[in-house]
Amino acid sequence: MTDATASRSIDTPGGPLDPARALGPSPTARFFRRMRGHTSVMFGGSVLLLIIAVAVFAPLIAPHDPYEQDLFKRLLPPFWMEGANPAHLLGTDNLGRDYLSRLIYGAQISLMIGICTAVLSGIIGTALGVTAGYFGGKVDAVITFIITTRLSMPIVLVALAIVALVGGSLEAVILVLGLLLWDRYAVVMRSATQQARSMDYVSAARAIGCPTWRIVLSEIMPNVINNLIVIATFEIAHAILLEAALSFLGLGVQPPAPSWGLMIAEGKEFLLFDPWVITIPGIALSILVLAVNMLGDGIRDVSAPENRS
Amino acid sequence: MLNFALRRLLLACLVALTVSVIAFFLVRVSGDMAIALAGESASAEDIAEIREAYGLDRPIIVQYADWLGKALQGDFGESLFFPETVWELVATRLPVTLRLAMAGLVLSLLIGVPFGVIAALRPNSWIDRLAMTIAVAGQAIPSFWMGLMLMVLFGLFLRWTPISGDDTWVHFILPAVTLGYYSTPPIMRLTRSGMLEVLQADYIRTAYAKGLRPMPVLFKHALRNAVIPVVALASVQFGHMLSGAIVIESVFAMQGIGYLAWESILRKDIAVIQAILLIVCLFYVFLTVLSDLLNAWLDPRIRVN
Amino acid sequence: MSALLEVQDLTVDIPLSEGVLHPVRGISFSVDRGETVCIVGESGCGKSLTSLAIMGLLPKRADRKAKVLRIGDLDISAASQREMAHVRGNRMAMIFQEPMTSLNPAYTIGNQLEEALLQHRNVPRQEARERAIYLLEKVGITGAAGRLRQYPHQLSGGLRQRVMIAMALMCGPDLIIADEPTTALDVTIQAQILLLLAELQREFEMGLLLITHDLGVVARVADRVAVMYAGQIVEQGTAQEVFERPLHPYTRGLMDCIPIPGKTKRGGHLGSIPGLVPSLIGDMSGCAFRDRCVYARSECASYDEMRDLGGRRAYRCIMTPEEAEAAGQQEQAA
Numbered sequence: 001m002t003d004a005t006a007s008r009s010i011d012t013p014g015g016p017l018d019p020a021r022a023l024g025p026s027p028t029a030r031f032f033r034r035m036r037g038h039t040s041v042m043f044g045g046s047v048l049l050l051i052i053a054v055a056v057f058a059p060l061i062a063p064h065d066p067y068e069q070d071l072f073k074r075l076l077p078p079f080w081m082e083g084a085n086p087a088h089l090l091g092t093d094n095l096g097r098d099y100l101s102r103l104i105y106g107a108q109i110s111l112m113i114g115i116c117t118a119v120l121s122g123i124i125g126t127a128l129g130v131t132a133g134y135f136g137g138k139v140d141a142v143i144t145f146i147i148t149t150r151l152s153m154p155i156v157l158v159a160l161a162i163v164a165l166v167g168g169s170l171e172a173v174i175l176v177l178g179l180l181l182w183d184r185y186a187v188v189m190r191s192a193t194q195q196a197r198s199m200d201y202v203s204a205a206r207a208i209g210c211p212t213w214r215i216v217l218s219e220i221m222p223n224v225i226n227n228l229i230v231i232a233t234f235e236i237a238h239a240i241l242l243e244a245a246l247s248f249l250g251l252g253v254q255p256p257a258p259s260w261g262l263m264i265a266e267g268k269e270f271l272l273f274d275p276w277v278i279t280i281p282g283i284a285l286s287i288l289v290l291a292v293n294m295l296g297d298g299i300r301d302v303s304a305p306e307n308r309s
Numbered sequence: 310m311l312n313f314a315l316r317r318l319l320l321a322c323l324v325a326l327t328v329s330v331i332a333f334f335l336v337r338v339s340g341d342m343a344i345a346l347a348g349e350s351a352s353a354e355d356i357a358e359i360r361e362a363y364g365l366d367r368p369i370i371v372q373y374a375d376w377l378g379k380a381l382q383g384d385f386g387e388s389l390f391f392p393e394t395v396w397e398l399v400a401t402r403l404p405v406t407l408r409l410a411m412a413g414l415v416l417s418l419l420i421g422v423p424f425g426v427i428a429a430l431r432p433n434s435w436i437d438r439l440a441m442t443i444a445v446a447g448q449a450i451p452s453f454w455m456g457l458m459l460m461v462l463f464g465l466f467l468r469w470t471p472i473s474g475d476d477t478w479v480h481f482i483l484p485a486v487t488l489g490y491y492s493t494p495p496i497m498r499l500t501r502s503g504m505l506e507v508l509q510a511d512y513i514r515t516a517y518a519k520g521l522r523p524m525p526v527l528f529k530h531a532l533r534n535a536v537i538p539v540v541a542l543a544s545v546q547f548g549h550m551l552s553g554a555i556v557i558e559s560v561f562a563m564q565g566i567g568y569l570a571w572e573s574i575l576r577k578d579i580a581v582i583q584a585i586l587l588i589v590c591l592f593y594v595f596l597t598v599l600s601d602l603l604n605a606w607l608d609p610r611i612r613v614n
Numbered sequence: 615m616s617a618l619l620e621v622q623d624l625t626v627d628i629p630l631s632e633g634v635l636h637p638v639r640g641i642s643f644s645v646d647r648g649e650t651v652c653i654v655g656e657s658g659c660g661k662s663l664t665s666l667a668i669m670g671l672l673p674k675r676a677d678r679k680a681k682v683l684r685i686g687d688l689d690i691s692a693a694s695q696r697e698m699a700h701v702r703g704n705r706m707a708m709i710f711q712e713p714m715t716s717l718n719p720a721y722t723i724g725n726q727l728e729e730a731l732l733q734h735r736n737v738p739r740q741e742a743r744e745r746a747i748y749l750l751e752k753v754g755i756t757g758a759a760g761r762l763r764q765y766p767h768q769l770s771g772g773l774r775q776r777v778m779i780a781m782a783l784m785c786g787p788d789l790i791i792a793d794e795p796t797t798a799l800d801v802t803i804q805a806q807i808l809l810l811l812a813e814l815q816r817e818f819e820m821g822l823l824l825i826t827h828d829l830g831v832v833a834r835v836a837d838r839v840a841v842m843y844a845g846q847i848v849e850q851g852t853a854q855e856v857f858e859r860p861l862h863p864y865t866r867g868l869m870d871c872i873p874i875p876g877k878t879k880r881g882g883h884l885g886s887i888p889g890l891v892p893s894l895i896g897d898m899s900g901c902a903f904r905d906r907c908v909y910a911r912s913e914c915a916s917y918d919e920m921r922d923l924g925g926r927r928a929y930r931c932i933m934t935p936e937e938a939e940a941a942g943q944q945e946q947a948a
Contacts, residue, residue: 148320149327152593154552157570161335161582164574241451245556248453249571264454275461282454290449297445511715517671518710519730519781520703522696533720609765610719 038302044294051288055107062101063089066258070096075274090280093263094270095256099277102258103284109259110240110288113174117239118232120178125185126228132186133193134216140190147186155180156245163251173252177239188231192224199223226303233296237289244285260285310612313605321598325591329380332586333373336579376583385584390576395584399566403588405475406558406565410550412481413488418543421493425500425539426532432505440501444494452553456487456560473562484561488553492546499542503535510534537607544600548593617644618821619668619706619789622682626660626667629675633895637663639845644926645789645821650812652824652832652853654868655842658891661825664842665791668823669708670698686788704734707782711794713774717766723777724762730784742784749780752817753810772803779810789821796831808835829872833857838926841865844891844902847920851927861929861938863907866945901932909933909941 054061070092077084078091078099085091090099132143162176196202197220205215244261246252253259255266260281267277351359360366364375379385385395393401428437463483464472474480507513508531516526554567562568566585573581605611626638637660645651653661667678670693683691685705690698702708710716717726727749728742735742743762750758753776766774775795782790792811796804812835815822826832832839832853840850841862849862860866870885889906892898901907904914917932931938 145320145324145327148597149324149331152324152328152590152597153331154548154589154593156552156555157586157589158335160555160571160574161586164577165336165338237449244451245453248451249556249559251574261451261453264451264457268457271457271461272465278454278457282451282458285451285454286446286449289451290446293445293449511710511712512718514671515710515716515778515781516718517699518669518702518708520699520701520733521729522699530718534718608720610767613765613768 038298040294041298041302044291044296044298047287047291048295051107051291052111054104055111058104058108062098062104063087064098064101066097066102066105067256068097072096075270075277077274078276078280081276091276093266093277097256099280102263103260103281106258106260106263106281106284107288109170109253109257110243110285113170113177113243113253114236114240114292116174117177117181117243118236120174121180121182121235121239122185122228122232124179125182126189128182129186129189130193130216130220130224133190134197134212134220136194143186143190147183147190150180150183153180155242159242159246160249160251163246168246168251168254170253170257173243173246177242181235181239181242184235185228185231188227189224192227193220196220196223226299230296230300230303233292233299237292237296240285240289240292310605313611314602317598317601321594324597325594328590328594329377329587330373332583332590333376334369335586336583337369337372380584380587386580388573388581389578390573391581395580398569398581399584399588402564402566402569405563406551406554406567409475409481409484409488409554409557409563409565410547412485413550414492414543414547416485416489417492417496417546420489421496422500422536422539425497426504426527428497428501429504429508430527437501440497444497447490448494450490452487452491453556453560455490456484456557459483459487460561475561475563475565480561480563484557484563487557487560488550491553492549496539496542496546499539500535503538504531507531507535537604540607541600541604544596544603548596551589551592618647618686619645619823620682620684621668622680624664624667624680624683625678626663626672627677627679628673629677630895636894636898637845638667639898641842641845641847642920643840643847643850645823647788647821648815648819649837650815650822650824650835651838651840652826652836653840653842653847654826654829654832656827656868656891659842660845660894661827661842662793665708665793665823665825669702669706669791670695671702671708700734703730703782703787704785705787706789706791707785707787709775709778709782709790709792709795712798713771713778714798716778717774719766721765722762723764723766723769727762727777727781727784730781734785745784746780749783750777752783752814753777753780754806755780771799772807775799775803775807776810779807779814783814783818786818787820789823790815791823791825793825794827795824797826797828804831805834811835829868841868845894846902846930847928848903848931849929851925851929855927859939860942861933861935862903862931863909863941864903865929866942870945901930 073085073088073092073096074094076088076092079086079089081091088098088100090103093099093102128143128146132140159173159176159180163172166172166176202215202219205219243252243259244264247259247261248265250265253262255262263281264278267274267281270277364372367375376386383396385399387394388398391398424440428440431437460472460483463469470483471480513526513530516530521530551567554565555570556567557563558565558567559571566588569581570585572578573585621644622642624638624641625636628635628637639660641660641664643651643653653664655661663672663676666672667676667680668683670678670690672678680691683689685701688701688705690701693701717723724743724746727746728739731737731742731745732739746762747758750761755761755773755776761769761777766777769777779795790811795811796807799807808831811822811824814820824831824835836853838850838852839856840847841856841864842848843864849856849860849865856865857869860869864887867885867887871887873884887906892902892905900915900918901910904910907914911932914932918930920928920930921935922928923935929938933941
């Protein structure tokens, strides 16, 4: 513009031509600034942090032992209904165990499964995807075939079958789901790597004889890490829901563990007269998954809006 | 196009073969099938007898080939718990599941596509935000819990629908809604983003410049291009519904293959498990091919040349 | 005889978060039947929006106003979208810049051509088909009948643009508006398309409003020229008048920048206009060119009138015609 810009010297600090100002805040700082302004991220993130805090501090927060049964206090209703017992804010289940405590400890299970599964499947999927995307050719063809085969399998059915065969437990669920849920990672990381690989800075690195592992780690990974984080959040939610479904069917975490899915299964018989037994853990699951999804949506909007579907 | 189709089919066959191998070995790796067949109180001799009778002492490759060969002829063996053969079991139960999945898909399309279109026509309006909020919220609710809640509300309190079984079409309403609501958000989002993108296209401007009114532009020109990816997504979602049927059929006690699968898994009825696994996987393979072919057929840029 | 297209005081305002954008500010010009009028200007001067404004194809939030906006005997200054739909493609047709993306990839050429006619005339499909074949041949496409069944992606850019021209002609419009029709095409094809447009215009006795940034195109086909800058017409007249005796400093600057066959001397220097186009947001007053003009005076800050010299010759500058001519001759001598 033909305004007074030209009259300022290049060294004027804080002026429009100040080089430091041209550099601006670092990418990380800008990233977090944008995150803070984004409702989804703030809301989802804070709820998630809250739930994580609840899970971590469960032994301190929970009023009772989640496994302690008291058959004289079976099926006490929560505090907003009549006949409630103030010692059990959310009532008790059919074996007299305090529901609030079970709910709190249940958060541990859901979060543990969600995060561990996401990490395990993330490692597998990313390894496969990046390898396929970087090397291309035959390697890509083989890995794509593997991905296609995996996509041709119904996860719930396969997971059920495997868990039934090896026996249900927390570790079994994590292992099985981790070994099955890597497909989205693989697909997205593959295309992201393909894009990154075609960039000039990768050609430059190869031209100076940079070893492959180094290129992957320092040139490719930083650019695909956005996608990775977004996928990871959605896969956490996915794993949480799957574990709940498996436990609900009796083929996930085994009783007497306070898995929310299991609690819903156990409360099924009392649907008619005590619907709160299944309502409460269901709401807890929904809130957790919603928070994770919102966080993922927000991160994606901020860092990789082109992937919005 | 023909070339494309043939290549896809060849790939599909390869995948199907691989999947059959997995379906077979997955279950066999579990434990000794002979022990499962013999039961808990069998002696070592009984077990050995059974092993020989069922050909379980042959090399595993031979067993696989035998199983696959028979399967291709429709012979999946016999169930441990039902009098019918596995084939008969599956054949009678499969229609229920297919009907349920179809109903779920139709529902999610009937709601997802129109809402996606409306949201795209009025981006960032209250209706767009509402649709997106419901979409995000919907994805967070576990399907089996949703099913139970609907059952309580409509079946028990309001008594508008039956709570279990699969005899009449009314029995399918709640399960279909439960299956369908999870697929509605992705369909809605894809329709919305597809429409938003298409509406920016130059050929839409050309259509208006020719004097076309908004309705024909929307339906004839925009939607036709925007739905191409949605059709592909729908086939994939159908596959997910087949999978989700396991949980839903259990909740609503419907006699489909999902429920059958669950029962059989609990009871280690291996022949049934293998058969259902194979059939569902083959369906998935078929659906993937179908979605690729539909995608190609709907887009003249792929179909012609 | 009154003009085919009459535009007086056309204004387009677009409210943005930073303020109101004024891309088109009080444009007035006319196009006669059988004449080619070129609107020429650099990117961002508002010429494309002018054409969209005339067709009624502006985005919803844009606000269009005009004292007179008339095609033939039809007043379209206050027409609703429904009324405009009857006019578009029918009395006036438009050809766009990007032939590669202006046709719907999902339908055949024939389908899209016939649609243009069937939208406005109640004729059997067969008749529409025949008209399409006739026009495809007119625009120089061989094997027209076979082409009808083809899809857009099967045709080259030049062919697609010819199809667009045929499509514009389907209803026999009185006026064709062509927005940079050759910019996206190869140089060799450009000449063909321009020639084609000129022929068709003569044969069908239409008016042609051609938007372009390329003075070479103007020199080749224009009967009359309107030079646009920062949302206003700064000079207009016949092509001869404007090229031989440009009165506005911007027009002269433009001609200096670009080699024009027949005008630029061999071995001469090409000029440039220093500075940037002013912002079109917010209140604007005075001459928009004054910050870049060597003849600027203090009065230019409040002068914004069009000097009408009669015979549709006009220019927007504080300098009198004599001063302007003197300035022009001085520049020539330099």
